Amino acid sequence: MNWVTKLYYRARRIWKALSIYLIIAGPGLVVMVADNDAGGITTYAATGAKYGYSLIWFLVLLGPIAYFIQEMTLRLGVVTKRGHAEAIFEGFGTFWGWFSLLDLILVDWLTLITEFIGMTAALNIFGIPPWATVAGVCGLMGFMVINGRYWTWEKISLIFCALNLIYIPAAFMVHPSVSDVIAKGMIPHFEGGFNGDMFFFLMANIGTTIAPWMLFFQQSSVVDKGLKEKDIFFGKLDTFIGAIATIVIAVFIVIVSGTVLQGVEIEDAAQAAKILMKTNLHAGEFLAIGLFNAGLLGAICISLASSWAFGEVFGWAHSLNNKIKEAPWFYLNYFITLISAGAVVLIPGAPLVLITLFVQVVAVTLLPASLVFLMILLNDKETMGEYANTRMQNIVSGTIVAVIIVLSTLYAVSTLFPGLFG
Amino acid sequence: MTVQATRKVENMSYLLSNLIGGKAKVGSRAIGKLADMIMSEGPIPEVTHLVIKRPFGYKSLLVPWDKVAFFDHHGRSILDLENIEKYEKDPAENQIVMRDYLLDKKVLDVNDAEVEVVYDIKLQAHNNKLYVAGVDCSRAGFLRRIGLRRLSDFIRSLAAKIKDETIPWTYLQPLPEKMGRFKGDVKLNVLKEKVAEINPVDIADMIEELEPEHRMAVFNQMDTEQASDTLEEIEPRVQRELVASLPLGRAAELINEMSTAQAANMLSALPASEIDEILERIDPEDREKIRLLLERHDDHISSFASSHYIAAPPEMAVGEVIKNFRRMSEEADVTMYIYVTSPTGKLIGVVDIKELLQSDPAQRLGDIMVANVVTLGEEDTVASAVKMFNHYGFRALPVVGEDDVLKGVIPDRDVTLARKLV
Amino acid sequence: MTFSHAFLSMLTRNRLKVRNINRRYATPRVKLSPAVRWTLLILRIYLLALVVLLGYKFFTIVSQ
DSSP states (O other): OOHHHHHHHHHHHHHHHHHHHHHHOSHHHHHHHHHSOHHHHHHHHHHHHHHTTTTHHHHHHHHHHHHHHHHHHHHHHHHHOSOHHHHHHHHHHHHHHHHHHHHHHHHHHHHHHHHHHHHHHHHHTTTOOHHHHHHHHHHHHHHHHHTOOHHHHHHHHHHHHHHGGGHHHHHHHTOOOHHHHHHHHSSOOOTTOSOHHHHHHHHHHHHHHOOHHHHHHHHHHHHHHTOOGGGHHHHHHHHHHHHHHHHHHHHHHHHHHHHHSTTOOOSOHHHHHHHHHHHOHHHHHHHHHHHHHHHHHHHHHHHHHHHHHHHHHHTOOOOTTSOTTTSHHHHHHHHHHHHHHHHHHHSTTOOHHHHHHHHHHHHHHHHHHHHHHHHHHHTOHHHHGGGSOOHHHHHHHHHHHHHHHHHHHHHHHHHHSTTSOO | OHHHHHOOBOSSEEEHHHHTTOEEEETTEEEEEEEEEEEOOSSSOBEEEEEEEOSTTOOOEEEEGGGEEEEOTTOOEEEOOSOGGGGBOOOOTTSEEHHHHHTTOEEEOTTOOEEEEOOEEEEEEETTEEEEEEEEOSHHHHHHHTTOHHHHHHHHHHTTTSOOOEEEGGGBOOOOTTOOSSOOOEEBOOSHHHHTTSOHHHHHHHHHHSOHHHHHHHHHTSOHHHHHHHHHHSOHHHHHHHHHHSOHHHHHHHHHHSOHHHHHHHHTTSOHHHHHHHHHTSOHHHHHHHHHHHHOOSOBGGGTOBSOEEEEOTTSBHHHHHHHHHHHHTTOSEEEEEEEEOTTOBEEEEEEHHHHHHSOTTSBHHHHSBSSOOOEETTOBHHHHHHHHHHHOOSEEEEEOGGGBEEEEEEHHHHHHHHHHO | OHHHHHHHHHHHHHHHHHHHHHHHTSSOOSOOOHHHHHHHHHHHHHHHHHHHHHHHHHHHHHHO
């Protein structure tokens, strides 16, 4: 072969890999970007406001954590062709099955409420009343599935994922000092010393990195998309790129809030956007749009995670490739979860602040169990075959799982009993 | 005429790159585009399924070839499907997806040296089936593949005589079991020990298709006897190039192996100066004979006739001939016609190979043969044979002796050669 | 009348469904090695502890 031929050969292989990637990309990217949901954005904005750029290095660490966990759900889904809920029922029997399923429904529903809180607050900035936001979101999400194709749903979701990158231009608008970001942000250190407050923020950030619905969601979506063993490499790549995207977005949010809002105590992201609009109108608007979009993406994934899990266990038709009348229970579940969560936000005097606080606590009842189940299922050579965890993967994921369980539990406990670590 | 009416694909050769993207219709409704084809395994593989890609994430179809009612040279097809959903399938793990698995793969020779890249795949239609004829590794194929089809066609129109550098499928090793999107190379089986198993006629065909540098590579792998047999069979233009690029000693060695008549045939294709140089290096007694043959002007045609032809009794079934064709045509100089002879050796008819292939396999040769055969007599001269060829335009003419006993067959290229000698 | 009737029939249907699910997944497929057994036991204790904590918190909020 001469050099032209060789060059051609290489280029073709890369091109082919890229085109296959583009076909397979979806579940990993969506779940990772949706990980930065309304609650996540609030946490990042608050972290930036309180500690400036100084915790950026810590956020970078969250990327591999998310990747290693989600990559396992991908493999489990591809090999077993089943969702996580069904896998737990099958693997661990009815007690753990029902526990996981019912707890998932509860956690998802509560989380969905926080997404609606974020979305309504974000659009309220633009003068849109909450009822219109809730109605609009339900309508949009109905539209995404009404066509009865997984493909349509996924492509629309990917558009929203792309919209999440809005934080990058927002960050450039507030003119952060790049040298500051690198000097303060990239060197691991604890500004102002390691104390209870700082610990609380670290735990909050870890807590938003892995949510129970993410495990259920990615596994089910991989199954619904119909990925096969040969697609595992590209599925992992999809998850990996998603993990990078989620970190990039998180870092840019911290840069925005760290540049403009440093020293301001932030309760929620919508409030941050409002404060920001006073100094830089467009950056603030971008932050609000981003918050709405994050809530929407979260809502999209969470309501589906519940419906898929229910459908799997109850044996209903549960694919986005089904038309509404082919899978009535699946879609009914989807809309009930969605509309009821939206309605709670509209109830005057609903204890929204309490819900926001307690979501993390309730999530922590489910997260350790599902992580442990994930580890055990991934070590089941009988079903996983060559795709079972290797010793190295067990060490890495085992450590991550342990760290997540301990920190998220401590976070939950300190939410319940404030001042425990202060 | 009935054959014409039910023909779904024109008997001609196709290039895969021209077919991909052709619209697929069911009745008059466009349902998708041709994305790929699936082929069977074996020495002469055929297309077994079409992969039809549908828009907007609808699952692709896997349509068996017998459900294709019409297929043209742009890859446009009309499918005979009663229920589209039934064909929504992905290719199975062990199926060879031609475009996905073969295109842009490396072509290795027997020593695993990288020779070329598969730019295209040549298909040949016959009796409503589409066979895989070979892989295209030519520059023209390269240009087509990188989207410069016009340039490629332009260059070809300038040099219409340049043959397609297609490697016939028979000269490829069976595809590796683990052929996949990125795995597996296409391997030649024509060098070294494998070559011995191939008939010189076939090697000659293959050598004609190769690029000059590859020709020498193949040639150098063969022992003298085989190289000599092969050289005889190569078309004069390539023969000339090949002998010219061989060292004189080697060329003489090869010619020494041939019969004097064949040697004269072969040498006559060379320029006079080279003939002398080679003649000086071969056995003295042969040398004189060859010189004599070369100088003979008014020789009888019978000395040019070849006794290597295909003869068969009239009772033989068409199907049997087709089945055994390869074996029967081994050694044969003339393969375009099958001569039908009585047990006494009397020539009673002739069957064109094209006719043979288009006939019902159950028919007998006697039913389809042309009984009124144009023949040459043993005493006819070269000059009269040339006249006959010019008049009838046949590819070969039989030479008969007394009582129409078939004595030999003379191919048209030998007559042109003879004419040169006259 | 009809509404309550429909509601009741839905309940019975779903009870059957749940019973089916319970029967189908009655035996866990994962091999219960000592390590797995212990892990599951610890998980139960962990959950119990969390529930107790939540209950305590709830009690303190209510009693205030």
